[in-house]
Amino acid sequence: MRSLRGNDQSVVRALNRNALLNMLLHEAPLSRVQLRERSGLSGAAVTAVIAELIEDGLVEEQATGPSTGGRPPVLLTVNYGARAAVGFKLMERGLDAVLANLGGEVGNHVRCDLPDTRPETVVQTAAEVTARLLDGSGVPRERLVGLGMGLPGVIDTESGVCVHSSYLGWHGVPIAELLERATGVPTVIDNDVNAFAAAERLFGHGRQARHLAVVTVGRGIGSGLVANGRTYRGARGGAGELGHTVSERGGRACDCGKRGCLEAYASEPALVARAREAAPDLPLPDIHAVLAQRSDARIGALLTDAGERVGVALANLVNLFNPELIVIGGEGVRLGEPYFSALRRTLRENAFDGLADDLPVVVEPWGDEAWARGAASLAISRTFDLEVT
Missing domain, CATH: 3.30.420.40 (ATPase, nucleotide binding domain)
Incomplete structure (x- = not known):
């Protein structure tokens, strides 16, 4: 992780933003005072970041908490419906896809067969399925935080490259770049089991x-x-x-x-x-x-x-x-x-x-959309867990 310079305010603000979002994801509802105490940020920093998150629709004021003698604190929670992510589970013969909100709740699910697993076939199908998911749910494309794809094999997540997949017959395929180019949406890929782990970490038993x-x-x-x-x-x-x-x-x-x-x-x-x-x-x-x-x-x-x-x-x-x-x-x-x-x-x-x-x-009980929901969690996790490299 690189060191943060004092004048690198955009990075500091992004880190603060994601720290508070992540805190609300796991512990909401929380007041601004509780966020300040838990995060170690100043009151002014918490107030500024929360105002920005409310303006973006990602955080909402839910209710008031019990008073300790003064004005009752306003409790904050994540507005999970403010954004969405598309998740793909790529298999040898098909593609499972879901549209999920920031809470991992699936709003639309599509499963389709693949005639083959050539990268161009997968990318074209994924782009078409993304449009179907959005049209079927009424979610505008600009509300997508990203696409996630889980696939079998050795995956270089940072570069977005499938290094090797014997199941798919892929070697050195820059699948994330190809998907981004076809859909116009930021894309993250990972091994399919890591995608499942992301869902468990964010929304399941591992929270x-x-x-x-x-x-x-x-x-x-x-x-x-x-x-x-x-x-x-x-x-x-x-x-x-x-x-x-x-x-x-x-x-x-x-x-x-x-x-x-x-x-x-x-x-x-x-x-x-x-x-x-x-x-x-x-x-x-x-x-x-x-x-x-x-x-x-x-x-x-x-x-x-x-x-x-x-x-x-x-x-x-x-x-x-x-x-x-x-x-x-x-x-x-x-x-x-x-x-x-x-x-x-x-x-x-x-x-x-x-x-x-x-x-x-x-x-964990098994469902047809579990893998794809995990893949959506890859994109969702980028919203809550910013890593500065």
């Missing part, structure tokens, strides 16, 4: 957590890490590849080209493949069929084994990262028992002395 791990299970297994209230992406944007930690050295082949990865044992495609091997007499075309046979001892043992493998991986994550909360999401939440009971038991058995004793492990 009060400074150190948070979000784990997704489904076609793949990934994690998003929030350290000190900030997403941790690593040196090249590749942090969180939990599914490619080694579960069994020299074991089953993984789609990444390596052997023994956790995904090769505990992802949904891996479970289907392993179930067919373990129970060749059963019709098991997909994960739904596998789960329908969970009462079969062979399938039950397989689900337990997969849950234990993920539990060990999470114990390693806890030992290294020491989060205060783990949130599990993704299509894999439908795996149910005995998968999750084995996961929790093995996590606690293998975590270092006391680190998992009081650690909440929350399984």
Whole structure:
């Protein structure tokens, strides 16, 4: 972070503005006096910034609080409907998109198929869907704070480049720039699990957590890490590849080209493949069929084994990262028992002395728009959490 010069008033004001907005997001309603006490800013600075935010429509005076002897304080809150963001979850065969307000509430949701995942196809479709979302909700384009896109792969968020995505067949694609050019709206991209973590940090179970791990299970297994209230992406944007930690050295082949990865044992495609091997007499075309046979001892043992493998991986994550909360999401939440009971038991058995004793492990109910809502949170988070670099 660069040092702030005393005459760099625009940067100082932007930092103050976002600090107060972020405070109201997490703690509203608050009075101006409470904002001054919590932020350490002067009364004049708080008054000036709040006046600006009210004029912009981002903050509103909601009610009066109890009097402590003088005039009752006026309480302030965020006007979540003042702005909106579009979020995209990019998949191999489709695009999920939502229009969400600053509180993460989804006002419009569109899901469309993609004929292919060439960057030009994705950009054109995203631009068309953005127009559909705005037209369908009556939100003018100038009220958009930005677009967010979550996609699988290694993402350089600062440059807006998809460095590598084996799922999409992309290498070095400047997708954020292409989207901005097509839509005229500022765009931020990130790994899809980091996008999900952004939603949990802003609006979900992690609102009060400074150190948070979000784990997704489904076609793949990934994690998003929030350290000190900030997403941790690593040196090249590749942090969180939990599914490619080694579960069994020299074991089953993984789609990444390596052997023994956790995904090769505990992802949904891996479970289907392993179930067919373990129970060749059963019709098991997909994960739904596998789960329908969970009462079969062979399938039950397989689900337990997969849950234990993920539990060990999470114990390693806890030992290294020491989060205060783990949130599990993704299509894999439908795996149910005995998968999750084995996961929790093995996590606690293998975590270092006391680190998992009081650690909440929350399984987040899955919805079709959850990923796209997370992507919208990427753009929304820029409104509340300004980083000066």
